[in-house]
Amino acid sequence: MSDAEPILHMFTPLGKTSPFDVNMAVDAGFKTIAYYTGVELKDVVPLTQDAMFSRSPDDAKRTVLFFGGKDASLALDQMAAAASALFPPFEISLFADPSGAFTTAAAMIAEVEQELRKTRPDGLKGVKVQVYGATGIIGGIAAVIAAQAGAEVTIVSHLVIEDVEAKAIDSKKRFGVKLHCAVAKNDEEKKALVADVEVILTCASAGIEVISTAVLEAATKLLVAADINAVPPNGVSGVDSHADGVKLPHGVGIGALTIGQTKYQVQHQILKRIRDSDKALQVGIIEAYELARQLTA
Structure with missing residues (x-):
């Protein structure tokens, strides 16, 4: 596993980043978090490329993009746009959870x-x-x-x-x-x-x-x-x-x-897994549900 410090880049189309998501990220172990507000769909690919090319291929997987906001469709479109920009070996992790809706x-x-x-x-x-x-x-x-x-x-x-x-x-x-x-x-x-x-x-x-x-x-x-x-x-x-x-x-x-207790555990575990993973992950609705089912089984 790379020794590079995990970095979480939080994207939102809104004027403010969610304090809830920031707290969740810190509690999951992220020490370095950057915030980007007013992010439009057209901004995602260049921002993703900035994030993926600024670290060595071995360290790229220690970079995470989080897609927030209050619009599920836009968050999914933004994650898809980010995914379209990725290619080996410059692959980074992606996680969409606008308003905590996917995990809730x-x-x-x-x-x-x-x-x-x-x-x-x-x-x-x-x-x-x-x-x-x-x-x-x-x-x-x-x-x-x-x-x-x-x-x-x-x-x-x-x-x-x-x-x-x-x-x-x-x-x-x-x-x-x-x-x-x-x-x-x-x-x-x-x-x-x-x-x-x-x-x-x-x-x-x-x-x-x-x-x-x-x-x-x-x-x-x-x-x-x-x-x-x-x-x-x-x-x-x-x-x-x-x-x-x-x-x-x-x-x-x-x-x-x-x-809410299950929702908290789902989001917490996803953030921890992404932070500690030795490979790039992409987490959306399906992955959140699969984890929720495991936690409630």
Whole structure:
């Protein structure tokens, strides 16, 4: 292994770098971190080349590019652009996790799958899943991961169906998954929608109860409800932040801090692995989910 000091270059299209990601990187052992704000897609290749050619081939693998921001598609496009610039022996590591969405969504689906496997050996395969807050970055990626795992996924809008239809079209083009679309503006519409649902994922804005007790009572086939909102009121009635298999009228609930603990471990372990690896790595949604499944197995 090279003795060169690991260097983490953090790219974001936003005006500020995420303090969360900086803290995570330091706790994973990175001592040298550089920050780049306002990074556009066109900037990525020249920045990558600057990073890869400034060290010897043996030391190049000790260089890491991290892609942040709040746009999943842009982060993936930026990582793909960086990857296109690499060639042996000048290869460096790449990691995309905008707004922590990839690691959070991976942790959420892994926690749900772990609960499902207690009664369903096939996990998410064939399970009917509804995602509320799917137009957000975490909800959209959670829907994709669930669909890739074999679930029948419906993304639900609380306003107009066009909002989720645009997300479904993009997910089909980018990830090759089919997402169904629905609208539920109030509890009565949600009651009708959840009649045959088996998994509910709530990824809406903080402090908003998305699924009430009345809606849960109507979800007679529900197996698991998971929520990423840690700010009261929580997204699912009866599912507080610490919930880890709490009993609901039907099925069980998983709360934000339970998911968050797994998310933290996923991001921490990825950063440590990249820092200590003797070869260049590329880590995105699939790799984050695979690690989350290992940690929850």
